[in-house]
Amino acid sequence: MFTxxxxxxxxxxxxxxxxxxxxGDSVAAALLANGIQVTRQTPVSGASRGPFCMMGAxxxxxxxxxxxxxVQTCMTAVRDGMRVERQNGARGLGTGA
Amino acid sequence: MTPDxxxxxxxxxxxxxxxxxxxxxxxxxxxxxxxAPGGRIWQALEARGAKDADDTAALxxxxxxxxxxxxxxxxxSVWAIDPDGTVFWSDDRTTHSARGGFVxxxxxxxxxxxxxxxxTLPGVMTVGAAQIALKTSGLVPSGACWIAGQGPLLMLYxxxxxxxxxxxxxxxxxxxxxxxLPALRHLPGALPAFAxxxxxxxxxxxxxxxxxxxxxxxxLRAEGxxxxxxxxxxxxxxxxxxxxxxxxxxxxxxxxxxxTRALGCAHEWxxxxxxxxxxTDAWGVTSNPRLLVAGDGAGVGGALAAACAGRLxxxxxxxxxxxxxxxxxxxxxxxxxxxRARYLASRPFLDALYAPRAPSLDDNTMVCRCxxxxxxxxxxxxxxxxxxxxxxKAFTRCGMGPCQGRMCGATAAEVxxxxxxxxxxxxxxxxxxxxxxxxxxxxxxxxxxxx
Numbered sequence: 001m002f003t004x005x006x007x008x009x010x011x012x013x014x015x016x017x018x019x020x021x022x023x024g025d026s027v028a029a030a031l032l033a034n035g036i037q038v039t040r041q042t043p044v045s046g047a048s049r050g051p052f053c054m055m056g057a058x059x060x061x062x063x064x065x066x067x068x069x070x071v072q073t074c075m076t077a078v079r080d081g082m083r084v085e086r087q088n089g090a091r092g093l094g095t096g097a
Numbered sequence: 098m099t100p101d102x103x104x105x106x107x108x109x110x111x112x113x114x115x116x117x118x119x120x121x122x123x124x125x126x127x128x129x130x131x132x133a134p135g136g137r138i139w140q141a142l143e144a145r146g147a148k149d150a151d152d153t154a155a156l157x158x159x160x161x162x163x164x165x166x167x168x169x170x171x172x173x174s175v176w177a178i179d180p181d182g183t184v185f186w187s188d189d190r191t192t193h194s195a196r197g198g199f200v201x202x203x204x205x206x207x208x209x210x211x212x213x214x215x216x217t218l219p220g221v222m223t224v225g226a227a228q229i230a231l232k233t234s235g236l237v238p239s240g241a242c243w244i245a246g247q248g249p250l251l252m253l254y255x256x257x258x259x260x261x262x263x264x265x266x267x268x269x270x271x272x273x274x275x276x277x278l279p280a281l282r283h284l285p286g287a288l289p290a291f292a293x294x295x296x297x298x299x300x301x302x303x304x305x306x307x308x309x310x311x312x313x314x315x316x317l318r319a320e321g322x323x324x325x326x327x328x329x330x331x332x333x334x335x336x337x338x339x340x341x342x343x344x345x346x347x348x349x350x351x352x353x354x355x356x357t358r359a360l361g362c363a364h365e366w367x368x369x370x371x372x373x374x375x376x377t378d379a380w381g382v383t384s385n386p387r388l389l390v391a392g393d394g395a396g397v398g399g400a401l402a403a404a405c406a407g408r409l410x411x412x413x414x415x416x417x418x419x420x421x422x423x424x425x426x427x428x429x430x431x432x433x434x435x436x437r438a439r440y441l442a443s444r445p446f447l448d449a450l451y452a453p454r455a456p457s458l459d460d461n462t463m464v465c466r467c468x469x470x471x472x473x474x475x476x477x478x479x480x481x482x483x484x485x486x487x488x489x490k491a492f493t494r495c496g497m498g499p500c501q502g503r504m505c506g507a508t509a510a511e512v513x514x515x516x517x518x519x520x521x522x523x524x525x526x527x528x529x530x531x532x533x534x535x536x537x538x539x540x541x542x543x544x545x546x547x548x
Binding site: 004005039 | 172219220221223229230234240241323342468469499504534
């Protein structure tokens with residue numbers, strides 16, 4: 001796991017639970033800072049996956065952010081009040097707007 | 098919008114090209130996926146501040162870039178480039194395009210995949226990923242963290258993590274002990290870059306002094322139910338098992354060739370670095386005269402060599418656009434070439450010392466993480482007639498997921514070459530296509546093509 005002395009004063013929710021984040025964090029980094037390793041389940045086998053490359057190349061850290069599916073959380077900056085949910089399986093039609 | 102030079106990527110090569118291009122009077126548009134300049138090596142450096150002389154020099158370069166007057170667009174993700182120099186990108190939810198006199202790709206590298214059993218488990222990441230988390234968010238490993246693989250970045254990250262207060266359980270050295278002797282042949286040639294070599298030794302010493310175990314290992318596996326909880330490996334003739342909640346893998350880096358491949362540029366095989374790279378001339382020009390590549394994306398050489406290459410590419414573009422004559426271009430280029438050669442001096446030694454090893458994967462090891470294709474399925478496809486990676490796509494969907502082959506291409510080619518009994522460079526690599534990253538219909542429909 002990762003840790004840091006100060007988790008910051010921004011708040012976002014992950015699966016409904018409130019977590020803290022620092023200005024300048026990517027969403028993926030904020031999740032890792034809170035001990036969250038699983039961001040999605042694959043559309044192929046349903047296996048759990050989480051951030052792997054942190055640089056926008058592997059597409060493992062996809063999640064639903066503020067209702068928008070298939071967001072690369074490692075390339076998305078945190079904003080106060082952001083809602084993040086796991087993306088389970090393929091994204092549904094109509095959830096990508 | 099018609100800039101003279103569109104630069105993709107704000108790492109050392111990209112920002113240096115922007116500085117040089119602006120100094121020669123070029124209108125420069127720079128696009129980068131991140132929120133600030135620096136690329137990977139200088140990532141978030143403006144926010145972190147300088148910790149040593151290298152950082153201070155890098156910050157000076159970033160300062161020159163900020164003052165250069167280049168039009169920089171952040172969080173801009175390029176998804177297509179037309180052969181005529183039109184670049185398409187998205188930022189947040191808007192879509193843009195611009196046509197440049199020249200397009201310079203300074204898109205750097207991605208880490209060479211190090212496929213092991215269980216590497217798809219959450220909790221297994223790359224060393225580069227952990228370094229980004231450290232640089233941008235101050236995250237350090239908290240204890241049950243193992244680092245495995247080989248290469249300079251592995252040692253550098255370990256040192257950075259320890260200095261920042263992180264704790265490591267140990268480092269598993271997966272390098273080939275047999276590579277040391279052949280590498281020594283290149284040591285005399287590396288002496289102009291003696292400072293680099295000394296730095297490497299100092300890192301190794303600092304890791305040992307911190308009490309972190311350094312274990313020569315093989316047959317590494319990651320295990321866990323839904324997330325990493327344990328690693329197994331072979332060391333000193335014994336099978337060992339250790340608890341782990343974070344495993345960081347690294348096996349060097351390779352040029353990102355998604356865009357040059359999609360554009361059909363000529364590529365050449367680099368045997369020393371065991372990867373493909375775009376063919377470029379002395380000014381970074383590819384087989385498409387409008388498209389240039391500078392920095393590690395044209396062959397891995399490190400940040401300072403990349404900065405020189407960026408400046409050389411900008412000089413070449415300025416000359417081709419008639420802003421400077423060939424004589425002043427060549428005068429300005431001379432010291433850059435000399436410096437670049439000096440920075441590259443240690444490369445043959447490092448390439449030989451950390452030569453990537455052909456993976457020996459068991460049939461169940463996942464190669465394509467997106468489509469969940471195993472080494473066994475690739476061997477089966479080879480057996481029934483797939484010759485290269487593009488046929489492999491049709492047989493198995495390997496490489497057809499959202500990462501578009503970035504994470505599996507190198508490993509799939511190794512498995513295929515081994516299964517067919519041919520040299521690696523004879524395996525046809527993935528033919529990538531635009532858009533080089535997933536794009537929504539909404540983004541496409543929002544495209545302003547009126548410019």
